[in-house]
Amino acid sequence: MANLNIDSEKERTYDAIVIGSGISGGWSAKELSERGLKTLVLERGRDVQHVKDYPTTNMYPWEFEHRGEMPYAVQQENPIVNRCYAFHEDAAHFFVKDKEHPYVQEKPFDWIRGYQVGGKSLLWARQTQRWSDFDFEGPLRDGFAVDWPIRYADLKPWYDYVERFAGIAGDRDGLPELPDGEFLPSYPLNVVEKYFKQKIEAKYPARKVISARCAHISKPEPIHIQQGRTQCQSRTLCQRGCPFGGYFSSNASTLPWAAKTGNMTLRPDSVVHSILYDEQKGRAIGVKVIDRNTKEEMDFYAKLIFVNAAAINTNLILLNSRSNRFPNGLGNDSETLGKYVAFHNYSARMYAEYEGLLDFKTDGRNPAGGGYIPRFRNLHKQETDYLRGYAAGFGAYRSANSDRSGLGEDLKNSLLNPKLGNWGVSSHMMGETIPKASNYVALDTKQQDDWGVPLLKIAIDYDDNDAKMKKDYLDTLEEMFVEAGFTNIRRDDRWQAPGLDIHEMGGARMGNDPKTSVLNKWNQMHTVPNVFVTDGASMTSTSTQNPSLTYMAFSARSVDYAIKEMKKGNI
Numbered sequence: 001m002a003n004l005n006i007d008s009e010k011e012r013t014y015d016a017i018v019i020g021s022g023i024s025g026g027w028s029a030k031e032l033s034e035r036g037l038k039t040l041v042l043e044r045g046r047d048v049q050h051v052k053d054y055p056t057t058n059m060y061p062w063e064f065e066h067r068g069e070m071p072y073a074v075q076q077e078n079p080i081v082n083r084c085y086a087f088h089e090d091a092a093h094f095f096v097k098d099k100e101h102p103y104v105q106e107k108p109f110d111w112i113r114g115y116q117v118g119g120k121s122l123l124w125a126r127q128t129q130r131w132s133d134f135d136f137e138g139p140l141r142d143g144f145a146v147d148w149p150i151r152y153a154d155l156k157p158w159y160d161y162v163e164r165f166a167g168i169a170g171d172r173d174g175l176p177e178l179p180d181g182e183f184l185p186s187y188p189l190n191v192v193e194k195y196f197k198q199k200i201e202a203k204y205p206a207r208k209v210i211s212a213r214c215a216h217i218s219k220p221e222p223i224h225i226q227q228g229r230t231q232c233q234s235r236t237l238c239q240r241g242c243p244f245g246g247y248f249s250s251n252a253s254t255l256p257w258a259a260k261t262g263n264m265t266l267r268p269d270s271v272v273h274s275i276l277y278d279e280q281k282g283r284a285i286g287v288k289v290i291d292r293n294t295k296e297e298m299d300f301y302a303k304l305i306f307v308n309a310a311a312i313n314t315n316l317i318l319l320n321s322r323s324n325r326f327p328n329g330l331g332n333d334s335e336t337l338g339k340y341v342a343f344h345n346y347s348a349r350m351y352a353e354y355e356g357l358l359d360f361k362t363d364g365r366n367p368a369g370g371g372y373i374p375r376f377r378n379l380h381k382q383e384t385d386y387l388r389g390y391a392a393g394f395g396a397y398r399s400a401n402s403d404r405s406g407l408g409e410d411l412k413n414s415l416l417n418p419k420l421g422n423w424g425v426s427s428h429m430m431g432e433t434i435p436k437a438s439n440y441v442a443l444d445t446k447q448q449d450d451w452g453v454p455l456l457k458i459a460i461d462y463d464d465n466d467a468k469m470k471k472d473y474l475d476t477l478e479e480m481f482v483e484a485g486f487t488n489i490r491r492d493d494r495w496q497a498p499g500l501d502i503h504e505m506g507g508a509r510m511g512n513d514p515k516t517s518v519l520n521k522w523n524q525m526h527t528v529p530n531v532f533v534t535d536g537a538s539m540t541s542t543s544t545q546n547p548s549l550t551y552m553a554f555s556a557r558s559v560d561y562a563i564k565e566m567k568k569g570n571i
């Protein structure tokens with residue numbers, strides 16, 4: 001007979017469980033605990049406490065053993081994560097190393113992960129743009145993927161809500177393709193970025209160059225001070241963790257806020273294996289967890305479950321939640337779970353020089369990173385031979401160089417008197433890829449990880465649409481650079497493996513029709529009403545904008561809905 005410990009089961013029962021403590025999980029945790037629900041947050045990685053666990057945050061460059069670079073042996077051991085631009089000595093401890101968590105690449109896929117309390121919110125580049133109706137209406141208009149079950153108006157109040165709390169710096173630019181938000185003061189463009197803006201907007205009125213919008217407290221409001229955060233000091237050392245709470249992270253913002261309510265229990269080192277489904281009740285009843293260190297297996301129970309493990313891991317958990325009712329993964333009646341995964345295409349860049357405005361230089365650092373060119377292709381009508389479009393980053397900088405030739409006093413003098421060169425300018429593409437059934441993730445039937453979870457197989461690739469879009473980006477930016485009088489223009493046309501753009505989405509998409517989607521318009525499973533997915537797995541299509549602000553808005557909106565439904569007795 002089973003040895004039932006009734007008290008222990010009670011101790012492991014909460015009102016709500018959140019899986020994952022990153023950007024979306026932090027928001028789910030905050031909203032649930034603030035609304036009075038006893039909430040358990042399960043995080044597979046170690047604890048990372050704000051300030052205390054940022055070991056490199058105040059280090060000088062010369063204090064790093066390898067001056068910030070990763071040693072060659074570590075680079076060789078970690079070919080995947082080493083390709084991420086932020087994998088350096090100062091922040092390497094926040095990245096998953098290749099050997100620690102293997103996966104099966106049916107096609108090359110650079111899966112960049114942060115497994116710790118706070119997830120990738122500690123590492124992100126903090127670019128935050130709202131999506132617009134051009135994005136939410138896109139699939140219906142262009143005939144790709146399925147129609148989104150929501151429009152911008154459904155999300156607008158929730159964008160307002162999360163922006164005020166998170167702190168987003170930006171300008172009100174009045175562009176329908178990039179709706180304005182509840183902004184703190186923006187970080188202004190520098191003189192060459194402004195020059196490019198004037199040149200481009202004069203010649204091509206539909207193309208705009210605006211200040212990048214970012215999750216930094218440029219000027220704190222009382223709500224930020226109440227969180228214990230303060231003004232961003234523009235150190236641009238953010239990926240180390242910021243002791244000022246100058247940028248938004250779960251660790252500085254949503255998690256401590258949730259903890260203050262007294263309703264949140266955070267359990268790090270808890271690898272969620274699967275969601276438990278009760279056939280009689282027709283609902284999920286809890287989750288199975290494997291302790292990361294002891295490998296002990298335990299179940300936790302709750303009326304409400306929010307899955308926020310980041311897009312691909314959320315797919316893994318759902319696919320691994322198998323029962324008689326759902327033999328192919330929880331809520332997977334449509335057989336679409338794990339499919340229609342899409343991503344952003346960041347695989348092209350442009351570089352050039354500008355020989356003008358040499359009376360100016362930059363002073364200080366811009367945490368927003370410079371300018372942003374919102375998507376201008378195929379907005380009002382289909383005008384190219386590819387679907388959808390791209391946004392682009394744009395930045396200008398002026399670097400100082402020392403002449404290192406010579407010897408003795410001459411060398412010393414030239415090292416001590418660096419000369420300013422021309423302005424360097426650069427741009428990178430941020431393209432939308434089209435969700436397709438052939439881009440999928442699935443469970444490997446033979447191999448398991450150290451916690452008994454099947455390894456994930458990833459089969460995701462570019463297509464012809466991406467190739468045409470990339471060529472258009474390179475041709476168009478080159479034309480714009482020529483128009484601005486830039487010289488020494490270089491096209492950087494690479495095909496980095498998907499994944500490196502770190503914006504993977506889909507697999508458990510939202511939709512109106514349960515036959516072709518997993519979630520309804522509230523991020524709620526069509527067939528398991530007490531399970532909500534509010535991270536990137538829920539995205540029906542990808543837009544060109546950065547995604548994380550939208551995950552925040554979805555999380556807050558879904559919790560609000562779920563609590564109202566619970567009160568009505570529907571959940």
Ligand SMILES: Cc1cc2nc3c(=O)[nH]c(=O)nc-3n(C[C@H](O)[C@H](O)[C@H](O)COP(=O)(O)OP(=O)(O)OC[C@H]3O[C@@H](n4cnc5c(N)ncnc54)[C@H](O)[C@@H]3O)c2cc1C
Nearest residue numbers: 020022023024044115119120125126127272310535546548
């Ligand atoms: C270098 C870099 C730059 C980026 N720049 C930007 C940007 O400028 N703008 C933008 O919008 N986005 C950016 N991103 C992406 C952004 O970080 C993610 O979109 C965002 O963090 C996703 O939020 P999430 O809650 O879905 O996942 P995460 O923040 O990754 O959190 C998921 C959490 O779930 C945990 N977890 C996973 N599996 C399990 C399990 N089985 N059991 C328990 N816990 C589990 C993980 O350990 C993790 O802590 C960037 C990312 C990186 C790495």
Ligand code: SF4
Nearest residue numbers: 232233235236242246
């Ligand atoms: S730029 Fe701002 S957010 Fe980033 S580390 Fe510096 S103070 Fe912190």
